Amino acid sequence: MELFYSPQTDGGICRLDSEESNHCVRVLRHRIGDEIHVIDGAGTLCRCELVSDAPKGAEARILETLPGWGGHPYRLTLAVCPTKNNDRYEWFAEKATEIGVDAIVPVIGERSERKVFKTDRLRKIVLSATKQSLKAQLPEVVEPMKVSAFIDAMAADDTVLKLIAYCFEDESVPRISVKQALRDFGGDRIAVLIGPEGDFSPEEARRAIAAGFRPVHLGSSRLRTETAAVTAAEAVYFQFM
C-alpha cells in the first residue's frame, strides 16, 4: 500500500505538492480515475480518486476519510540531544517513527558537542518512515532548543509524565527504571529527555528535577544516545501493548 502525503485536504480535495505529485504521476504512473491513499499527517487517511494527474500539482477527490488510522494510544515526546554522528540521530528518528512517537525535539545540552542541528533532512526521514510504516500521523520535528528551554517549557504541564534518563554517576539521586515509572503513571502523555554522549550537566539535571522530571534509568545496559532514545520509545510502546 503506497501512501501520499498532503496537509491540504480541505474542501474534499487533496492537493499533492510537486514532489508527491511527481512520485504519484511520473514514478508510479497514476492517472485520472485511479484510487490513491493520502495521509494528512494529522492522523487521517483519505481514500481518494485522482482528478488531476498534473506532474507538479496532482489533485485527488476524497472518497472516504479514516481518522486515527495507524495511530497509537499514547502521546510521546522525545527530546534527544544530537549525536556526534548525524546518521545515528536520523536512524533514531526513523525507528522512533516506526515504533510510535508524536514529537521529536533536538535539544542542545551544555555538554553537547554539536550545538547546531538542521531539521530539514530529519523531516524528510520522518515523513518517509511514517508512510513506510503505514501511519497517518506525522511526528512533529521541533526546531532545536536548549535543554534548559525544553525543561522550562515542560515545567508547567502536570498532565505529562516527564522523565529524564540521566546517569547520575555519583548516585546522588535515586532513580527507578523507565518501566516502573511508566507503570506508576496512569495517564497517556509522556515526555522523555535523553542527554548527549557526555550526559547532562549537574545543573541541567537539577533544573529538570525541580521542574518535575523524574530521573529514570534504562536498565543495566550501557546504551548509546540513539539507542537510549529508541529504548525509551520501546518502553512506552510496550507499556501500552
Add this chain to the structure above:
Amino acid sequence: MELFYSPQTDGGICRLDSEESNHCVRVLRHRIGDEIHVIDGAGTLCRCELVSDAPKGAEARILETLPGWGGHPYRLTLAVCPTKNNDRYEWFAEKATEIGVDAIVPVIGERSERKVFKTDRLRKIVLSATKQSLKAQLPEVVEPMKVSAFIDAMAADDTVLKLIAYCFEDESVPRISVKQALRDFGGDRIAVLIGPEGDFSPEEARRAIAAGFRPVHLGSSRLRTETAAVTAAEAVYFQFM
C-alpha cells in the same frame, strides 16, 4: 574505559591478536606496566598488566578476573532473515548487542530476497558494539542457515521459549503479543524468529508451529525486519528489567 578482546586468556596471560595489539600499542600507546582491561568474549573481564608491548602480539598478565561482567539475566537467540539493505542488518546487530543478545542467526527464508550472507563484517560490528557497551560476553554470530534448518535445530529443546513473529495476514492462527508470551514464560532462555520483508512462507510457519514455536505479534506498529528484531530484543530486555 577501553576494552581489548582476547579469547586466549589461559595460564594467567592474555594474548592480543595483531589488530588488538596494534590498537593497544600503536594507537593508544600503552607500554609495559600499563594496566589494561581485556574481555575474553565469554563473559569475563580481566584486569591486566601489559607485559609485552609488541605491536603485533602484545601480552598482558591477568591481575584480576571478573566473571559475568556486564551480563544480562537471560539467554536470547535472535534468528533474523537478512534485509535487502545490509546496513540495516548490521544496525540491528549493533543495537541488539548493546541491548543484550547471546546469539544472532542469519536465517534464509523461502521468500528471502538475499540468499547469501557474509558474517565476517557482522562479527567485527558485534565485537565493536560489545566493547563499546562495556560487555564481556561477545554475542555469537552463527553461520547462515535455512529457516527450516533453524526450526528443526530448535525443535527438540523444550527449555527454550520459541517465538515466531509472523504476520499471518489471513489471521488463520491466533497470536498473542510478545510481551504476553514472555510474561507467561517462567524461564530465561528465549529464541525469536524474525522473517524477511516478504514474511515467512505458510509452510515455514506451519513447520515452526509444529516444532513448538509460538506465534507472536510485536504490537500494532508495522515494523521493518531490523526494527522488529530490535523490538524483540527490547521486549526481552524489559521483561527482565
